[in-house]
Amino acid sequence: MEKRKLINAVNIRKSFKDVYALRGVDLSVYAGEFVAILGPNGAGKTTLVEIIEGIQTPDSGDVVFTSEEQGKFEEMRWNTHATPIYKMMGLSLQETHFFERINVEETLWLFASFYEGVTEERILDLLKKVGLLEKRKAWTMHLSGGQRQKLALAVALLHSPKIILLDEPTTGLDPHARREIWELLFKMKNENNSALILTTHYMEEAQVLCDRIVIIDQGKILEQGTLEQLLKNHNKSNLDELFVALTGRRLDDESFSKAHSNSI
Amino acid sequence: MMKVFLKLIQTQFKELLRDPGVLFWGIGFPILMAIGLSIAFSPREEVNRIVSINKMPDINLSKEKNTTLDGQEILVYQSTISSQSIGRNRISFYVTSDNLIADTLLKRGIVQVMIAYDDIHNSYHYSFDPKNPEAQLTYLIVRAQLEKNGLPATNEGVTAMEVPGTRYVDFLLPGLVAMGVMMSCMWGLSYGLIERRSKKLLRRLVATPMRKSTYLLSLIFVRVLFAIFEAAILIFFAMLFLDFKVHGSWSLLLLIFLAGHWAFSGLAILVASRTTVIEIGTGIINTITTPMIVLSGVFFSYENFPSWAKLIIKYLPLTVVTDGYRRVMLEGASVESLQIYLVALFLFGTITFLTGLKIFKWY
Ligand SMILES: Nc1ncnc2c1ncn2[C@@H]1O[C@H](COP(=O)(O)OP(=O)(O)O)[C@@H](O)[C@H]1O
Ligand SMILES: [Mg+2]
Numbered sequence: 359m360e361k362r363k364l365i366n367a368v369n370i371r372k373s374f375k376d377v378y379a380l381r382g383v384d385l386s387v388y389a390g391e392f393v394a395i396l397g398p399n400g401a402g403k404t405t406l407v408e409i410i411e412g413i414q415t416p417d418s419g420d421v422v423f424t425s426e427e428q429g430k431f432e433e434m435r436w437n438t439h440a441t442p443i444y445k446m447m448g449l450s451l452q453e454t455h456f457f458e459r460i461n462v463e464e465t466l467w468l469f470a471s472f473y474e475g476v477t478e479e480r481i482l483d484l485l486k487k488v489g490l491l492e493k494r495k496a497w498t499m500h501l502s503g504g505q506r507q508k509l510a511l512a513v514a515l516l517h518s519p520k521i522i523l524l525d526e527p528t529t530g531l532d533p534h535a536r537r538e539i540w541e542l543l544f545k546m547k548n549e550n551n552s553a554l555i556l557t558t559h560y561m562e563e564a565q566v567l568c569d570r571i572v573i574i575d576q577g578k579i580l581e582q583g584t585l586e587q588l589l590k591n592h593n594k595s596n597l598d599e600l601f602v603a604l605t606g607r608r609l610d611d612e613s614f615s616k617a618h619s620n621s622i
Numbered sequence: 623m624m625k626v627f628l629k630l631i632q633t634q635f636k637e638l639l640r641d642p643g644v645l646f647w648g649i650g651f652p653i654l655m656a657i658g659l660s661i662a663f664s665p666r667e668e669v670n671r672i673v674s675i676n677k678m679p680d681i682n683l684s685k686e687k688n689t690t691l692d693g694q695e696i697l698v699y700q701s702t703i704s705s706q707s708i709g710r711n712r713i714s715f716y717v718t719s720d721n722l723i724a725d726t727l728l729k730r731g732i733v734q735v736m737i738a739y740d741d742i743h744n745s746y747h748y749s750f751d752p753k754n755p756e757a758q759l760t761y762l763i764v765r766a767q768l769e770k771n772g773l774p775a776t777n778e779g780v781t782a783m784e785v786p787g788t789r790y791v792d793f794l795l796p797g798l799v800a801m802g803v804m805m806s807c808m809w810g811l812s813y814g815l816i817e818r819r820s821k822k823l824l825r826r827l828v829a830t831p832m833r834k835s836t837y838l839l840s841l842i843f844v845r846v847l848f849a850i851f852e853a854a855i856l857i858f859f860a861m862l863f864l865d866f867k868v869h870g871s872w873s874l875l876l877l878i879f880l881a882g883h884w885a886f887s888g889l890a891i892l893v894a895s896r897t898t899v900i901e902i903g904t905g906i907i908n909t910i911t912t913p914m915i916v917l918s919g920v921f922f923s924y925e926n927f928p929s930w931a932k933l934i935i936k937y938l939p940l941t942v943v944t945d946g947y948r949r950v951m952l953e954g955a956s957v958e959s960l961q962i963y964l965v966a967l968f969l970f971g972t973i974t975f976l977t978g979l980k981i982f983k984w985y
Contacts, residue, residue: 408985411829412829413825413829413985414985441831441833442831444829444830444831445831447829449829451822451825451826451829453822454822454823454826455821455822455823456823456826457823469830472830472831472832473830473831513826
């Protein structure tokens, strides 16, 4: 049997006034698969994931989720199944402010109340994993940008969702914190059978974490596949070269080159 | 240095002018304010001063169209007095021998001075709250007017009306409670929601299985608790130190309080339903609340407004809430007589809430 498509987005288009953010994008994700959406700023990454997250509505196209219950498959769409879809989805937005005068632990408890079966153990475990255990009594307004991102990640993972969407989860973090988050996600990959979509403009992140890399630029998917497939198809030795070949530009981000130069 | 300063100013101007919403509310609000204030305070050709009198003395005043209070006819006589210092004042005498009606007129702020005329001794007795400057002025003008009509004020008596229930502070307090409810809803709910939307907190909250209406209702619930607490402090303080007395039943007061709160909660959700820009939100809230504070009879009765304005003012939410609170607190109104207020406020709140929820922008 063919592997089950957990998410199937077909021919998604979205424009803002005269800006075409997405010009016909197809993306499917299988259960348990880690997918990186790699592209420069303004490529349309946030627009794409927010459409999958039901936060934005596409001008045209279809997003279908397939859930499995006792061997029975059910197709779900945002306009009819918002609640069940959100139950199996965890997400972090590109930027989120939480309630300012609510502390880290209380924030997690608040979100825990939206789902079933999130235990105190789970919350403590997550706090440990994302490295916020010491900060658990701190008001969110007193967190640094990186700590806030870790909190957003913890909220996303809270109910062990089947689908995880993270919009630039490590942007703005220092290389050390970034690597911690990679480790966390990597471990999770071996434990749960969750699917992950993450957007990034760090090649290394895509390369280290994900089964499949989707290269997006100017609202279009240019290529996708495993790292080996991509390099082999285009006869390139690394992602950097491939990106230049596909787009005619480097993925020119300062922080990227810094992260890259002191990488593993 | 100067260059930087000018550049900064220019940039800010551009930013403001490029947002049509900020512009609209920024200019629209002061204009509306100006209109409201000019209705309220414009040097009117005439100031209308209404007094109640138990019996009309035999002087030559023009008979006007009768008026009604809760269905009861009241005879009206008028006379006008002009002087350079006080301008033109029209005095309306509401003739009622029924003390209860005179009392109600006073409690609703329609009249500020009560006159008892004794035709046997040809003497007058005035009652008003000396702490209310408007009432004092009315007293002086009426007195001058009667004197001019050949009734010398030799036989007059004055009672300072300090009986709880009929003072200006009694009139004011329910209005202040109503205004507090409005402000708590409009700033607490509306502003809070707009701010959370602009910080992208709302979209994070609703990207979960949580029901959107649950979230809004929880906000309203918290507001209600705070508002009850705030109103209770005000009322108990007034009872303790100002001899304020609540004439109606406490349960009915709670009921009308909640109905008023629900009305403003709905309005607050509707107001907060679309905009992401805090400046626009502030503008809308000010535009809605300020005219009502001036017009709805919180500080002074709207009876003296022109009748076309009264027609609108009567249906403003703050007017209905203020009147409702006054009926219970000052007049001890019954459930039956309050029904219309309760139903109107409940419907208003429900319709605005549902409309707001329907068009609410979460993202
Ligand atoms: N709400 C919006 N209004 C106008 N333009 C937008 C909006 N959201 C995104 N865009 C535009 O759409 C394009 C894609 O944006 P986005 O999806 O945020 O890119 P990315 O996440 O890859 O950086 C950009 O050109 C951006 O300016
Ligand atoms: Mg983005």
